[in-house]
Structure formats: C-alpha cells, structure tokens
Amino acid sequence: MTIDGSVSPSGAVAPARSPAPTSTSSRATRILGTVALVGTAALVVFGLWITPPDAQLGETIRILYMHVPTVSAAYVAFIITAVASVAYLWKRTEFWDLLAASSAEIGVLFFALTIFNGMLWGRITWGVFWRWEPRLTTTTVLFLTYLGYLAVRRVPTSTRTRGTVSAVIGILAVVNIPITHKAVDWWRGLHQEKTIFGTVDPEMQGTQLFTAYLGLTVFLVLFAWLLIHRFRLAWLTERAEEQGLDAAIAERRAEGSLS
Amino acid sequence: MNEAAYIAAAWIGTFGAVAAYAAWIIRRGRQASELVDEQDRRWM
Amino acid sequence: MIRDAALVASKDLRLEWRGRVGLGQVLPFALLCVLLFAFALDPDRGVLQRATSGLFWMIVLFAAVLVVQRSFSVEGEDGVLDALRLSGLAPASVYLGKVAAIVVQLLALEALLLVAVAVLYDTTLRGWGLLLGTVLLATLGIAGAGATYGVVGLRLQGAETLLPLLLLPLLAPVLIGATRAGDVALGRSAGPGWPWAAMLGIFAVVYVSLGAILFRPLMEDL
C-alpha cells in the first residue's frame, strides 16, 4: 500500500556535504562561547581585583556585578518568552514554541541566581539572608510564576496543547511583572530600608561603571549562547519524538494490512 | 573576612551554576543528536 | 455575546445550586480556615485582630482555587468540553459567563465569611464604601485570572494540582492590594485606601480582557 506522504526511508536524501554536527554546537555558538569565556575571565579580574570598593557599599558592590546582570538577563529572557508566545499563537510554528520554552528555562535559572546573590548581599548588609526588600520579593514571586510555566510544559499532552497552554501562561506571566512590581513597591513603601538597587551610586564612574556594563554584556552573551544551545536541544528532542511517530504510523498501517 | 567568603560564594555559585547548566544541556544535546537524522541537525 | 455569557452563567449557577459544592464544601472549608488561623495565632494577643484583613483574603484565595476547580471540572465530564467546542458559543462568551458565575459564588462566600470574621475575630465592619469596592474589584480580578487558569487545568488533564501553583503567584498583587485596602477600611492602618482599590481595578480589567482574548486558543484549539 502506497499513500502520499508515506514514510520514506530517509537515506540518500542529502548530497555529500560536511558531516552534520553530533552536538548542538555550530560555528556561531563556538564564537559566542569564546566571547563569553573571555568576557567572564575579564569580569572576574575587573570585578574582584581591579575595581575599588564602593564608597557606600564597600566590598559588597562586587556581588552587584553578578546580581544586576542576572536579573537583567532574566527579564530579557521572559520578554523573549512572551514575544515568542504571542508569535506562536499567531503563526503556530514549532520554532516559536520551542524558543519560548528555552528562554523561560534560562530565565528561571538566572532568577534563581539573582535571589541567591541577593540573599548573600543581604547577609552582609543586613546581617540576615532575607528581608522583605521589594525587588527581592518581586523577583521571588515571579520566579515561582515561571516555575509554574516550566511545570506546565512537563505535563504530558499533545505538542499543540502544550504549546497553546504554555503560550497563554507565558503571556499572562509577563503582563503580571509590572503589576507585581507596583504592588510590592507600594506594599513596602512605608518601610524604607537599604535596598540593593536603591543604593547603587547613580554617579558610578570609571572602572566601576565599566565593570557594571561589562557584567551586563557578559551575561547577555552567556544568555544568548545558552539560549541557542537550549533551543537546539529542544529541537533535537522534538525530532527524536517525531521519528518515533513515523515508526508508529508505519506500524499502525502494518496492523491494517495484516487483518 | 567573612564578607570575602560571601562574595566568593556569590561568584563561585553563579558561574558554577551557569557552567553546570551549560554542561548539562550540551551533554543532553550530544545524546539527542545521536537519535536524530543527519539532515535534522544542520545548524545555520 | 452578553446573551450567550448570561446563558453560560445561569447554567453554571444552576449546576452549582444542584451540586451544592460551594455551599456544602467550600464554605465549610473557609469557616474551618477561620478557626484554624485562630488556633495558629493566639487569639488573646491581638494578632488576629491586626491581621484580619490579610487572613480574610488568604481564605478567599484558597476558596477561590476550589471554586475555580469545580467550575471547570463540570465542563470536563462526559465530553462537555467537546460539546462546547462544537456549539456556536464564542469562547469569549463562555469565558465571561464562567467569570460571572465565579464572581457570584465568591461574593456569596465572602459575604458569609465577612460575618464569620466579624463575629469570631471581634472585628467591627466599617468603611463600607471602600470595603465594598475592594471586595467587588478583587473578586472580579480573582475570577478573571481564575477562569483563564481553570481552562488551562481542564486542557491538561490530570494536572489539576498545578492550578494553585499557577494561580496564586499571579494573584499576589490582588492579595496585597485587597489586604491593604481592607486594613484601611477597617481602620487598622491610616492612609489612603482607594489607590489600592484602583490597583485592584486595573488588575481586574487587564486580566478579564486578556482572558476574553486568550480563551479562544485555550478552548478551541486542539
């Protein structure tokens, strides 16, 4: 029985080219990876040695060189997730679904690191790991929101349902970011205290300013590098499942011709 | 001196976590690419 | 669209009346929470009085999770979700109908809960204008977000346990706003209460409109 769109053995399709990579690396990721590594090394040198302690924050400013870039990269990640979610509901292509998912996972990692660094900073500055500092509180609430997003993606269902449901959550979660920010700010409005962001010297200069921007750049490059790898991994996982599907269709048809 | 320990923990923890995550996805990428046809893993 | 929403809402309320899940299960649970908080927080030290507004809204949030779950589990039985897809009802109408039914149920629950709190936590209810505005806007926000996530739970069969994880972080601003506005209304804290109510209003508007739009892919899609 031959029917259109049948499973054709997929040998002899590609003309002889250089062998396909056996990993998620490519030239582009290797360049990005190298840049990220060099940048990281430079950030360590600048952040831990070259920059002087801050006039107000003292040595703790060195934690901010981690804290601020991770939270910025996380927000970039969640915005990408939201944009990709909208695009998925519109275009319905696998690309956007996988991009949204990959970006959210890395965003969650960066949020976790933000909270981790914030707590260490708090331990030095306040003497306790946790205080209801608005930014830290907001970050934690949003972190939990996106854990929900990742949990939804792990529920076994059809790819289409998974894509639709998680796209909706990716959109709602990002809309909730400014609302949560505002609410938490007002909530803590009565209790002024030394905050991580509030105390960063707006007139930061020289090597400090340079290091702050270097940190941001390094983490954005790291994010891009991780995102490409994570996306390709998601892509490979879908392809592997699809191969299972081709086999299942063939098997299903055989079942018919037997009876 | 305690301060230095917390700062070190922040840096090591952050880059350690990123490195561990990167190693994890790259390893899974290698495993997954073995299951997939060649034309499906030609990256740009 | 309004007519279809009313059709869905009246169907939901009739179902609720027949099943009495809200009255028979969720309300007793809410009252139980009122007692449990008193056990947890020594009633003689004034903690309950100071925290009345916050405890009230915590209980409402927990109860709301149950109401939403119930509201969508009836759509999951016996192929009804498919029948809704096959019917000519616009997803936005279904959504608004479900929101309306959840709002009505929550308002009834909140009214009774308010009486219970007033009596058991020795609270004098006052600041009625602000109190009423807060209750209405917060409830609309909770129902608006809840109905969207309710259908998410329905689509992901067997993932009902996800609903609280998805819904409650999203409702954190509602908890903050409603608690603070409630504090002001009850005279527990000074300061303007209406900005909080306005925030609740913005939340409600944003989530009800988003829900009305996003319900289409959630309901119609395969």
Added chain:
Amino acid sequence: MAPAPVVHLRGAVALVDRFPALAGVDLDVGAGEVVLVRGANGAGKTTLLRTCAGLLPVTAGDATVLGVDLARTPAAVRRRVGLLGHATFLYADLTVSENVRFWARASGATQEDGRAALDRLGVPSRLHHLAVRSLSTGQRRRVSFATMVARRPELWLLDEPHAGLDAEGRDLVDGLVAEAAGSGATVLFASHELDRAERVAHRIVTLAGGVVQSDERDAGGRDAGLRSDW
C-alpha cells in the same frame, strides 16, 4: 462534474495524544450519502468521526470537511456538524429540558427546536424534569441525540448510534438517518450492528490500522433514490 464532496480526506493523519490513530486515510463522501464505517475495535472509527468534526488535529495529508480545511481552521467546521459520541455531552446534574434548552440555545437553535427534537426522539415528557444523572443509558442516548438533531447539522457523525438502545430506539435511529439523508444532510456512522447498519447505508467503508481497507460503494441502501450519483 460531481459537486464538491462533503468529506474529502487524502492521506490524512490524525493524532490522539501522540498516537497516530489515523495513519493516512483516503475518503470522499458526497452530499446526501449515508456511509457506514466499520472495523475492529481500535481501527480508527471514532477518530475518523472526531476528526471530521474538527476535534482532532490533522497533522499530515489533506482534509476538507464542508469546504473547510481541517489542517488550518478546524474550528470553523464545528458548528456545522453534529456529533453523537460515546460521551453524552450532557450535564449530569441538569434536567433533561435544561440540558436540551442550553445546548439548543448554545448552537443557535430555539427552545422549540429542542422540544421538538425531544419529541422526535420519543423522550416522554414525564422525564423532562428529571436530572440526566437519574436516567437510564438508553434514555440518555436519546436525549443526547435530541440535542444533536435540534441543531440541524449539515453532516451527521454518529458513533455507535445503536448502542444502548432497545429495538424501538434502533428503528427510530434508522428512521432519523434516512430522513436526514433525504433532506440533504450527509451521514457518516460507525456501528457494530452490521445487519441493521448495512440496510441503512449506501456505502460501507472498512477501516483497519488507521487506514481505509475497503470501500464498497454500492451497498444495499434502502432507498436507491437517495444514493448520490458518483
């Protein structure tokens, strides 16, 4: 040239979760045809009907029902078909008349359409105010069928319409099917009651393993005049 078919499937693959329940179906059904779909359990009968109703994603091949492309806009076909499935599509806690009224109004029909359909299905009025939960299986099937008839679908998709019914009920179903085809609707139904079904059908399609195994076009339809001309 023959008019555009009501159902047109070419190599259609449909997934239930991730299982290919339809593995490349080719099928054309013309307007006014009554087609019996048969096959062993798990052959894909239910999936075929649900796919035609726009309730399952078509992931490969062509699929057009009532002129609507199922791969692109499955939702557009839904309100124009009537599906009688294994599930009754009824709210168990609502009464018969409440259910019928809700579903009639939800699909744009009037309350009177609903009541007339209940009469047509022979649901006695003493049952109208009972909760669906307390009805027998046969009565539930009749009520479910009534909600479908009330919306006057262009394509009837019946999954085991005879199941759970007594002899009288089965005759009623056969009569309704013939009537529907007579008034221009198309009927696709799956049944295990082959003797009975073959009398009603113009055409018998056999499914196995998610594909069409045989297609007997000139089966003994009861009324040759209803047979479409292709």
